[in-house]
Amino acid sequence: MIEFQNVSKAFANKKILDHANFTIKDQEFFVLVGPSGSGKTTTLKMINQLVTHSEGKILINNEEISTANLRKLRLSVGYVLQQIALFPNLTVSENIALIPEMKGWDKAKIADRTNELLDLVGLNPKDYAQRQPSELSGGEQQRVGILRAIAANPKIVLMDEPFSALDPISRRQLQIFIKDLQKKMNLTVVFVTHDLDEALYLADRVAVMNDGLIQQIAEPADIYQHPANDFVKTFFKEYRQNLSTVSVENLLLTELSVNPEAQEVADNTAISEIINRLSDKEVLKYKGKSISSDDIICYIAGGDK
C-alpha cells in the first residue's frame, strides 16, 4: 500500500504537486494520466525518491519513505523508463541480472531466473541472453527493461511512460503483457502515461492530473461516466472527439439486451454520441444487444478493429 498524505513539491515558485492525498492499494494497477507538465511523472518518481517531496508524507506499507533506507527501498521497487535505458555495455542477461546481483543472489539462481524471465516474454534465452541491447528491436528492448525491473521479485513496479516510444504493434503487445504479468505476479503497478487509451485499458484505477492537482481518481468506467469536474470532462471530451468519426458498428457487442427500457441506437451513430447518451441512461441497445460503458472501454482499449 502506497499512501500520499498531503504531499507537495515545488520547484522555484511553481507547484508541481499540490497537497496530494491518495492511496494506491496492494496489487492495484494504478495509472496516472494527464497532459504534459501535469505532475504525473514527478508524482511517480517520488515513490522511489528520484524526486524528493517538499511537504507531506509518503508511506509504503505504513513506513515513511523519507526516513527509510533508500537503497533498500529502491532495491524493492522496480522501475521502467520511457528511454528503456538498458546498459549498452552489458548483455541482455547481464542487464536482467543487475538487481539480483546487487541483492547478493548466487550465480546459479540468477542464471535460472534470467532464463525463466526471457522465456516468459518469448525471447529464447539461447538466442537472446548474450546479445547486446543494441541488437534488439525497441519492443524487445523494453521487454528486457521490464524483466530487469521485476527480476528480483519486487512488490511494486513504477513505469514512466514505458511504451510511448514504441511502434503501435509493440505497444499493444506490451500492454497486454504487462497487464497479464501484473495479475500473475500480484504486482502493484504505478504507471504514467499521457495516452488515454492506454490508461483506460490498463488501469484498475485512473488518476487524472492537471497542473499539479489530482482532479479525479476512479475506475475507468466511472471516470468516463462521472467526470468530477470540468477539466476531466474536457479532457475526455477532447478525446471523445476523435471518436466522433467512429460509429456504433465498430463496437464488439456480445451481451444480449434484457432491458426493455433501453433505447435503440440507429446505424452510423458516432461513438462519441453514444458516450454522451450513456451518461444519462444506464444502458442502450443496438440490434438486440446491450451497450454499456464497459463496451466503450473495451473498444477503446482494443484500439481500431
Next chain:
Amino acid sequence: MNQLISTFQSQQGQFWQALLEHIQISLISIFIAILISIPLALLLRRLPKIAEPVLQVTGIFQTIPSLALLGLLIPFIGIGSLPAIVALVVYAIFPIVQNTYTGLEQIEPSLIEAATAFGMNRRERLMKFELSLAMPFIMAGIRTSTVMVIGTATLAALIGAGGLGNFILLGINMNDVSLILIGAISSALLAIIFSSLLKFLEKAKIKTILISFFIGLLVLGGSYYRPQTSNHPQITIAGKLGAEPDVLINMYKLIIEKDSNIRVNLKSNFGDTTFLYNALKAGKIDLYPEFTGTITSTFLKDPVSSTDPNVVWQKAEEGIKKLNQFTYLSPMKFQDTYAIAVKSDFAKEHQLTKISDLANVSGLTAGFDVEFANRSDGNIGLRKLYGLDLNVKTMQNSLIYKALNSGAVNVAEVYSTDSQIKQYNLTVLKDDKNLFPPYQAAPLMKESLLKKYPELKKILNKLSGKITDQEMIEMNYDVNVKQEDAAKVAERYLKSKGLI
C-alpha cells in the same frame, strides 16, 4: 642513407639503452598521469561548479613551453629522470582529465537515472557502466598524452634523464645529421607504435584494457630490475658531449674496474659544462673529466694570465677545493685548446712548423669564429704577440674546416685535438710564444668520494701526464670518423700503454 645506417650500427649499444630509457620515462609519466587524471576527473564530475576552471588551469599547464618547465623544475628537484617525469606528467594530465570528464559527461542521463532508481551508489554506477562507456574517450585521451609525452621526452636528455633525445643533442653538438635523424626518427616511430597499440585498445573490452595496462606495468617494473650480480660499490662517471670525453670516461672505467672492486656506471654525452658541474655538486654524478682552463675561467671566474700549464692546474686545483670541496687530480698531457692549423702541403710549401713562421708568408687569409677574432688570447694576441696581420674572415665554427679544406682560407683556428685535423690532413702550428691558455683534462670529483674510495686517486693518477695531442686526435678520429665504439678505442689505447 648509408651514412645513417653506418652511424646507427656504430651506435647500436647506446641506442638500445637510450630507447629503453625513453620508453621507461614516457611510460612512467603516463602511468602516473593516469593515476592522477582519472580520479581528478571523477572528482570534477562531483563538483561541476569548479570543473570548468580546473580544466582551464590544467589546459594552461600545457601551454608552458616544455623547455621552460624543465628549467623551472631544476632548482626544486634537480636534474635526472625525476624532473623529466614531473614535467611530462604535468603535460600528460590535461588530455586524460579532459577526455575522462567528457566521456563521463556524455553518458545518457537516463542510464544514470535508471541506475539510481535501482539503488546503485556512485561507486557501483562507475564500475558497472560509467567507466565502460567512458572508456573509448579515456583511451583516446591516454593516446593523445602518450604521443605527446614520447615526443616531449626527447627534451629529457637536456636535464640528464637520457633517452633518445641524447642522440639529437649529440647530433646538434657534433653537427652530425645522422645522429639527429636517429633520435628523431626513432622517437617518432615509438610514438606511432604506442599510438596504434592504444588505438587498438580503444575498442577493446574494459577487461582487456586493464589486463594490458597491468602487463605494461609489470614489464615496466621488470625493465628496472638489475640482477644483483655482486655487492660491488658503484660510482657514476659522466662526460660532456662529444667523442673525447666519451673516450676519457671509458678509460677511467676500464682502469678503475681493473684495479679495484668498484663498478662504474657511465653516463656519456651527459650534457654541457655547467650542467655536469651542477650534477656533480648535486651528487647526481660522482666524477667527470674537466679542463683546467674551464675551471679557472668558468667556475672560479678568475682567468689565469699564466700560460704555464702547471700554474693553471694548481690555481684550478686550489680554487675548486676552496669553492666546492672538490678534488681535482693531475691532468693528462694533451691540450684541448685553441690552435692554429694550416693544410699540411701548405705547411710544407712554406716551411711552417710554428706560429711565428706565419710572419714570413704574406697575404694570408684566416678563418676564425667571432669569439676568437675578438679575444685577447685569440686574434688580438696573434697580432700583438706574434705581430701577425691576417686578413680575417669570421665564420661559424663548423664551417672553418670546410673553408680551410676548400682553400677559401689558408689559416684556421681549431681545437688542438679535433679529429678533423687528421681527417683533413692538417698541420697544427706550435704555439711557440705561449699565447693560448692551457686546457688540460683531469678528473674532478667531490672530496668525499676520495675519502670513501681512497684507492681512486692512485688508480686515476696512472693516466696523469698520458695521452699526447696526436694520440687524442687519433682517438677522436677513430670515434668520429671511423665510427668506432669509444669503449674499444679507450681499451686499445690503455692496452698499448700497458695500463690494463
